[in-house]
Amino acid sequence: MKDITPTSGRGFLDYAPAPESTSILHLRDSYGLFIDGEFREGTGGSFATISPATEKHIAEIANASEADVDLAVAAARRAYEKTWSRMSGVDRGKYLFRIARLVQERARELAVAESLDNGKPIKESRDTDIPLVAAWFFYYAGWADKLDYAGLGANPRPHGVAAQIIPWNFPLLMLAWKIAPALATGNTVVLKPAETTPLTALLFAEILQQADLPPGVVNIVTGAGETGQALVRHPDVDKVAFTGSTAVGREIAKTIAGTRKKATLELGGKAANIVFDDAPIDQAVEGIVNGIFFNQGHVCCAGSRLLVQESIHDEVVDRLKQRLTTLRLGDPLDKNTDIGAINSAEQLERIRRLSEIGEQEGAERWSAPCDIPENGFWFAPTVFTNVQTSSTIAREEIFGPVLSVLTFRTPAEAVAKANNTPYGLSAGIWSDKGSKILAVADKLRAGVIWANTFNRFDPASPFGGYKESGYGREGGRHGLGAYLQPATTAVAPKGASK
Amino acid sequence: MTMQTTSLAPAERAVRVLGGDLTERSLRQYLEGLSGVDAVGLEQRAAGLATRSIKTSSKAWALDRIIELIDLTTLEGADTPGKVRSLVAKALTPDASDPSTPRVAAVCVYGDMVPYAVEALGSAHGDPDDGLVSVAAVATAFPSGRASLAVKLADTRDAVAAGADEIDMVIDRGAFLSGRHGKVFEEIVAVKEACRRDDGSYASLKVILETGELNTYDNVRRASWLSILAGGDFIKTSTGKVSPAATLPVTLLMLEVVRDWHRLTGEYVGVKPAGGIRASKDAVRYLVTVAETVGEQWLQPHLFRFGASSLLNDVLLQRQKLRTGRYSGPDYVTID
Numbered sequence: 001m002k003d004i005t006p007t008s009g010r011g012f013l014d015y016a017p018a019p020e021s022t023s024i025l026h027l028r029d030s031y032g033l034f035i036d037g038e039f040r041e042g043t044g045g046s047f048a049t050i051s052p053a054t055e056k057h058i059a060e061i062a063n064a065s066e067a068d069v070d071l072a073v074a075a076a077r078r079a080y081e082k083t084w085s086r087m088s089g090v091d092r093g094k095y096l097f098r099i100a101r102l103v104q105e106r107a108r109e110l111a112v113a114e115s116l117d118n119g120k121p122i123k124e125s126r127d128t129d130i131p132l133v134a135a136w137f138f139y140y141a142g143w144a145d146k147l148d149y150a151g152l153g154a155n156p157r158p159h160g161v162a163a164q165i166i167p168w169n170f171p172l173l174m175l176a177w178k179i180a181p182a183l184a185t186g187n188t189v190v191l192k193p194a195e196t197t198p199l200t201a202l203l204f205a206e207i208l209q210q211a212d213l214p215p216g217v218v219n220i221v222t223g224a225g226e227t228g229q230a231l232v233r234h235p236d237v238d239k240v241a242f243t244g245s246t247a248v249g250r251e252i253a254k255t256i257a258g259t260r261k262k263a264t265l266e267l268g269g270k271a272a273n274i275v276f277d278d279a280p281i282d283q284a285v286e287g288i289v290n291g292i293f294f295n296q297g298h299v300c301c302a303g304s305r306l307l308v309q310e311s312i313h314d315e316v317v318d319r320l321k322q323r324l325t326t327l328r329l330g331d332p333l334d335k336n337t338d339i340g341a342i343n344s345a346e347q348l349e350r351i352r353r354l355s356e357i358g359e360q361e362g363a364e365r366w367s368a369p370c371d372i373p374e375n376g377f378w379f380a381p382t383v384f385t386n387v388q389t390s391s392t393i394a395r396e397e398i399f400g401p402v403l404s405v406l407t408f409r410t411p412a413e414a415v416a417k418a419n420n421t422p423y424g425l426s427a428g429i430w431s432d433k434g435s436k437i438l439a440v441a442d443k444l445r446a447g448v449i450w451a452n453t454f455n456r457f458d459p460a461s462p463f464g465g466y467k468e469s470g471y472g473r474e475g476g477r478h479g480l481g482a483y484l485q486p487a488t489t490a491v492a493p494k495g496a497s498k
Numbered sequence: 499m500t501m502q503t504t505s506l507a508p509a510e511r512a513v514r515v516l517g518g519d520l521t522e523r524s525l526r527q528y529l530e531g532l533s534g535v536d537a538v539g540l541e542q543r544a545a546g547l548a549t550r551s552i553k554t555s556s557k558a559w560a561l562d563r564i565i566e567l568i569d570l571t572t573l574e575g576a577d578t579p580g581k582v583r584s585l586v587a588k589a590l591t592p593d594a595s596d597p598s599t600p601r602v603a604a605v606c607v608y609g610d611m612v613p614y615a616v617e618a619l620g621s622a623h624g625d626p627d628d629g630l631v632s633v634a635a636v637a638t639a640f641p642s643g644r645a646s647l648a649v650k651l652a653d654t655r656d657a658v659a660a661g662a663d664e665i666d667m668v669i670d671r672g673a674f675l676s677g678r679h680g681k682v683f684e685e686i687v688a689v690k691e692a693c694r695r696d697d698g699s700y701a702s703l704k705v706i707l708e709t710g711e712l713n714t715y716d717n718v719r720r721a722s723w724l725s726i727l728a729g730g731d732f733i734k735t736s737t738g739k740v741s742p743a744a745t746l747p748v749t750l751l752m753l754e755v756v757r758d759w760h761r762l763t764g765e766y767v768g769v770k771p772a773g774g775i776r777a778s779k780d781a782v783r784y785l786v787t788v789a790e791t792v793g794e795q796w797l798q799p800h801l802f803r804f805g806a807s808s809l810l811n812d813v814l815l816q817r818q819k820l821r822t823g824r825y826s827g828p829d830y831v832t833i834d
Contacts, residue, residue, distance in 0.1 A: 336551055
């Protein structure tokens with residue numbers, strides 16, 4: 001046969017642009033605070049939210065002052081006392097089902113808004129974030145009239161007013177994780193979205209109006225750290241739920257120490273993704289990519305420490321680099337984009353700083369070749385090899401598309417290295433041998449352990465951390481426990497939980 | 499254990515990779531030492547590739563390239579010389595309303611139809627790289643492969659002697675599933691030798707795994723390696739007579755094998771998904787999978803083919819849509 005040495009292609013891989021249309025979005029120029037069922041002006045001035053991919057202005061957002069927070073908490077208290085805590089579980093469930101369906105109906109609009117405001121690729125907001133948001137509301141809608149079976153005894157009671165503070169990495173999904181179980185269990189809510197990603201929470205407020213949710217059951221106050229502090233400190237708050245950095249989580253724990261406030265904290269992580277030499281290698285490489293480059297690595301449970309068995313280190317790293325060259329970095333609204341923008345200049349600075357420290361400490365840096373757009377905040381997918389357990393980049397959470405590769409020789413060493421971190425949120429195990437997976441999983445100190453997959457989420461599965469990754473669980477039946485207390489009297493208040 | 503230590507035909511590739519003492523046992527150990535396949539992960543990756551959105555200029559390029567990679571196929575008991583002549587005419591002029599339409603890579607027929615295909619092609623018979631159309635013949639008691647080796651070899655030699663440029667053989671799935679890897683291996687080696695022409699050149703050999711019968715992805719990976727080690731120029735998913743035929747995950751897996759073979763040896767082996775690919779949209783997903791798995795240099799007729807019959811007309815309709823901005827209909831493309 002003839003010589004078949006291939007000729008170079010014609011650039012098919014440079015797929016033509018396939019932008020998702022933004023015409024479905026009808027944004028206002030400015031957004032107020034959502035308090036007591038309606039949007040109102042804030043008294044703390046305003047700030048701009050921008051698209052991190054272009055640095056273009058999207059909308060002006062009200063900055064909630066302490067007085068605004070006070071109004072919001074008061075509205076939540078009224079709604080709790082007058083309507084929500086008295087409503088039957090069946091009826092609360094109806095509202096949640098309605099919200100879930102509205103999220104599905106407006107899914108494309110929400111996905112576009114999320115990618116615009118957060119910088120994540122539209123394929124992720126469209127195929128992961130928004131479908132999970134709907135799934136979370138559907139799941140907890142089903143629980144609303146079944147709380148007697150949540151494992152807390154008959155007639156468990158809600159806490160009251162829940163203050164919820166969510167991060168910028170999965171803005172609407174984190175909102176769903178917080179609001180769905182709170183409402184299902186009869187609590188009312190004051191939620192503060194992150195200051196860089198308030199947009200979808202405000203669109204969600206419109207959905208609540210569409211769903212005709214009673215005023216005050218959910219209030220949304222936008223702002224930065226000070227707004228969050230005012231909310232956490234507010235004396236009429238019964239429960240604090242926070243997702244974010246361990247540093248802020250610590251401050252919150254100190255602030256509420258000695259008060260009646262209950263707390264769930266979902267904090268940082270430095271997850272080990274352990275690849276054994278008997279792993280399904282191609283799928284493991286996909287899992288590594290998904291583990292750390294999903295959502296630009298802005299994932300608290302990201303597999304940021306790759307622990308690979310020494311015997312296959314070179315092969316895995318080689319295959320991984322090959323695979324990373326096919327990732328497309330660019331416009332988050334392009335349907336073919338794999339890696340979007342870093343959420344803020346501040347975060348980009350942190351990723352850069354830690355990467356430089358990695359190099360200074362002797363790790364070998366490799367970045368996927370990709371064109372970085374002129375405007376916006378971007379960081380190419382980066383792999384550090386020759387990383388030691390003592391390296392800063394193996395200890396500190398980077399929260400960006402940066403992977404640290406370490407090696408191990410035996411399962412015992414893999415477990416020891418995986419657990420050698422103050423965090424304990426998640427871990428991954430890759431092996432074709434089921435018994436090994438179970439044995440290793442048993443010894444890992446992490447709240448979520450994925451076997452032969454990574455970054456998979458389901459509303460029925462509890463999520464949360466060991467050690468400094470926080471306390472409490474979100475999701476599943478366990479997630480109800482964070483918003484309920486066992487009944488203290490034999491006779492429950494009328495209609496409290498049914 | 500005597501079977502285990504029986505020496506196998508010293509196929510050049512296998513000797514190079516496995517070492518000199520090629521036995522059933524050494525072959526088996528090699529195949530069983532391959533890394534496993536996680537079905538969930540493989541299917542998830544294939545589904546991810548299928549979400550690529552191919553628009554405008556990329557789509558136009560893809561549609562033309564799909565045509566250039568098609569083995570236009572008729573494999574019916576009812577095939578006649580007339581049907582084959584009709585197929586050849588379609589292969590040469592897929593869309594008479596648009597002379598810029600490229601030709602397909604090959605026509606694929608049963609062995610006894612090869613002379614009619616060769617005759618109908620006339621001077622247009624040749625290498626698709628030169629804008630000509632090849633003749634591929636299914637052989638080795640296609641589709642079941644249930645015949646003696648002597649019959650399979652005679653079937654192959656007949657087709658090659660009649661002018662077939664490519665032989666699509668089936669492996670003995672029964673032997674493979676019962677662990678007789680050596681038998682499958684030796685048959686491929688023997689068929690490859692039967693592809694030899696009088697002038698010393700060889701017809702290109704496509705090895706059909708019939709992945710629908712192998713059932714597991716681990717089996718597909720092992721059978722792919724086995725076929726390459728035995729000398730296959732192409733590995734092909736299916737006969738089209740068994741369901742499921744080609745799927746995106748199976749094709750992705752086979753592409754990963756040829757990629758790994760290239761990593762190991764620097765040699766290029768082709769992949770041919772066949773059966774069940776009817777829509778342009780699906781075919782574009784295969785192109786994406788090829789480009790992102792082995793690189794777009796694989797998107798050429800000597801390294802990638804679609805085994806298909808109805809796919810061509812759907813691509814032509816899409817092509818007309820791109821050209822005119824309007825959808826026409828099945829009456830505006832010709833049946834063959």
